[in-house]
Amino acid sequence: MVRKASYGFKACLNCKMLVDKREKVCPNCGNKDFSDEWSGMVIIFNVKESNLATVLNIKKEGMYAIKVR
Numbered sequence: 372m373v374r375k376a377s378y379g380f381k382a383c384l385n386c387k388m389l390v391d392k393r394e395k396v397c398p399n400c401g402n403k404d405f406s407d408e409w410s411g412m413v414i415i416f417n418v419k420e421s422n423l424a425t426v427l428n429i430k431k432e433g434m435y436a437i438k439v440r
């Protein structure tokens with residue numbers, strides 16, 4: 372079941388990490404502002420060996436949205 376592009380996650384407005392909608396604080400950066408309006412998803416397993424992580428300026432393993440509105 373897929374509704375829009377949210378998948379039960381929301382995106383942190385600061386670092387774009389995708390977190391469970393029940394979370395109140397971003398586990399990555401501590402930000403409390405989230406958006407349901409995101410699209411595209413990348414999963415980073417190893418920050419040090421991922422070119423994508425470098426390009427997207429991601430410092431920690433996790434799921435991230437490509438675009439957040």
Ligand SMILES: [Zn+2]
Pocket residue numbers: 383384385386387388397398399400401402
């Ligand atoms: Zn964050």
